[in-house]
Amino acid sequence: MKSILAFFGMAMLCMASVWSQNRQLLYDFYEIPQSLMVNPGVKTPYKWHAGIPLLSGISSQAGTSGITVNDLFANDGIDFTTKVRDRAINGLSRRDEFGGSGQIEVFSGGFRGKNRPDDYYSFGMYGEGFISFFWPQDLAILGFEGNANNLNRRFDLGDLATQGEAVNVFHFGINRKLNDQWNVGIRGKLYSSVFDFRSIRNSGYFVTTEGQNNLLANTIVADLELKTSGIRELLDILEDDTIAQSEALPRWLLERSFFGGNLGLGADFGFTYKLNESTFITGSLLDVGFIYHSNGLENYTLDGAVTNEGIEIFLPEDLFQGNNDLWQELVDDIEELVPYDTNQDAYISLRPIKLNASIRHNFGNNKNPVRSSRGSFDHCDCTPGKSGQRNDFFDYKNAVGGHLFMMNRARGPQAALTAFYQRRFGNILALKTTYTVDKYSFANLGLGLNLQAGPVNFYMLADNLLGYRNIADSHYASFQIGFNIISWNDN
Template identity: 40%
Template sequence: MRKLLFIFIVLITLSCFSQNKQILYNFTSVPQSMLSNPGSDIKYNWFVGIPLLSGFSASVGSSGFSVYDLFADNGVDFNTKLRNVVFSTSRNDKVSLNEQLEIFSGGFKLGDWQKGSYFSFGMYQELDVLTYLPKDYAILALDGNQNYLGKVFDMGDLNAKGELLSVFHLGFHKNVSEKLIFGVRGKIYSSIFNISSTKNSGYFYTTQGTNSFYDQVISANVLVNTSGFLNYTDNYSGNVKSDIIKKTLLGGNLGLGVDLGLTYYPQKNIQFTASLVDIGFIKHSKEVESYRYKGFYKYVGIAPDFILGNSNDLIDEFNDAIPLDSLNVKYTTWRPVKFNSSIQYSFGDGRSSDCNCIGENENKYANSVGAQLFVMSAPRTPLMALTGYYRRQIFDSLEVKATYTIDSFSSKNIGLGLSSTIGKVNFYFLADNLLEYKDVSKANSLSFQLGLNIIFPDKNTPD
């Protein structure tokens, strides 16, 4: 039991990614910036992403420890390093995972009678994992309870969720006025696999009783919901690849979502943006199976270490008092909502007779400085990040963006983004936490994004 619990804890804490895309946000020479703000100020006649190559992103981070803390070749025993990590972190330390692959994408400006409007569409695959460090579970797995008389272990420390899904989206944005752009994007989610355990409660404690006896109490209400796995557990004879493709193409558990965004210019060189992304839900009704530990058990005995108890009678009593129930009930999950906002000041003459790679309000200025706020909903406390950035149009075909970000994972996150449009081919590469690349094992977070697009600029955009 302890070995299984230990393996589970290690596996979930080594999966650690973040969803903030601070370099891409408002980097409007890259069409994929519309995914983080459907109201972005872009000025393309139309664009098309090169299928499977237009957008890929991945990032890794942990607010509590790094790979180096566990696997450094420094002569310290691994068990000692593991204990140091467990006891130096808190239950509020979080790790998460996000990977995104764009399958296809495109967009075009509507006819002249509505030249201030834009239509975009696409599909992408996404993997999300979010977990808090289950510290009390880790202590029990490592030490048992013998040396923790009187300590109340919180069964609610188990708080994790993960999902593999595909997203079909359709977006529309409109130049409401010379100062205001508003955008909306509708989404259909198709969940391929889901696991969720976020509303657990209960406690476990051991106290010294009388006559050398110990009182040990467990009250548990732990629920793990899953969908998409059921058909593969027993005597599966189908084709996994075909099943996953079917679920990807709207054959999984379905849900709906919406993105909202705007860009506002109080002055020509001052810009304000804001967006809400993934306001949505998924209804899980196919291949659902849930596991629940719920009940109350009190044990009185001479052995203080209940976790190490190997009595068959004791195990039977525990299973009767707190049984593991398998349920097949529908459930709903909510997507993690992301809020972005930025303010930007532009300066310097950047106009060029043949510059066609950026928007009307931006191509008058060679430089921009700004700040961005990111907030993402989470089961306990929101994930937050604050970014300062500088953008520079170096050539007509090359734009760069440098960022400095403070978030839950790092206070020295320096990032750099490059966007190059040569002819009609746009290539971009974005990476953050550049200071950590000298030894990535010590990094608390890393991320990168890249892609290729074909862009047809708006020839009517004034220089």
């Protein structure tokens, strides 16, 4: 138990220190090269870019959709047990989720093709992960109230749903300007899984009814499974006091990250379509892929059905037989009918597919500012030349629009809807503000800042700014920062 707690503690610490699921602030913010990661078909006004290793993209996200720390622990004069009953047990549903995610870029870069200047190639490696736990509504009620006053109520074992992973991703993408209207892109990915656990296809129930030989009869019908890869190896390292964990753990993480674990393939797709001179439609489909888990496996199952009326004692003979292990017989009977088992069967995990779509309208007097080779902007009415020789300039001073995000999860798709306003201030600063509605918050205000100092690019994006007034009472928080070196188009 100590090692399991240590594992989950370390996993949550990693998530807190390093991929926000919905990156609406970054999406279509094309001054930032990392926008290619959420839409491979975004505009690319760069000749080349290079991310500062380990600093080009650091992001994290954490959220709770139904309850906050403040809801339970605020000094409001309400008894703690009452708050647990009203706000957690009776206030949460099986769709409420607790979780966090994170991403850190190890290295990244991109360059424009010398012979094909309409093509922009990008590449890199990043590590990402997430942990998700859905509230087990029926089992929480069972644990809080017991079964004595819940006769004939079926408690759904399918409420159990949790998953998590850490994975290293190697990627290479091509962004192509087809013509004056279309930009399209595709990115191939190779996944190297560090660890994975998932228990999301559970079913069954527990019910208490009136018994025939005893007062009550308990029935359990279970089809539960927890699949893991890499977890057992990690716990063995954490449990072994004879090895130097400061050396063994980094070595194990390095091996699993660089093709020593379970491998998979995936792809991202994206486009930008120009409706007219000031209106654009974009879309992307991310992480269409899978990982095949074949080593470091440890799977757990509970499958079967049993009805038991407890221990039947025949008086007075059973009462005085000291060697009669009635409890052990009860346990053996239940285990025989509802067997708990482990196996090392290989399995495939599908990637959490994400969908983005947006519409954007640019306005304001901005005469096609073009970055020159000296790093400043010249203002001109540039006419497109032959293919590949057109300047990819920042064609807006102000922009407004909407953004839709969807992601497949264990309890079905999750969606978020965002309205945004974007503004450039001269040649150095660009800001983006967002208002997002999702399952975590109906008042999520975000702010993104992009600063360009010569070739050095710095960006910082933060969500749910109102929540920072009281973190303990916030349902959601996310941020992303990074540094890049950029050489802009100047042909």
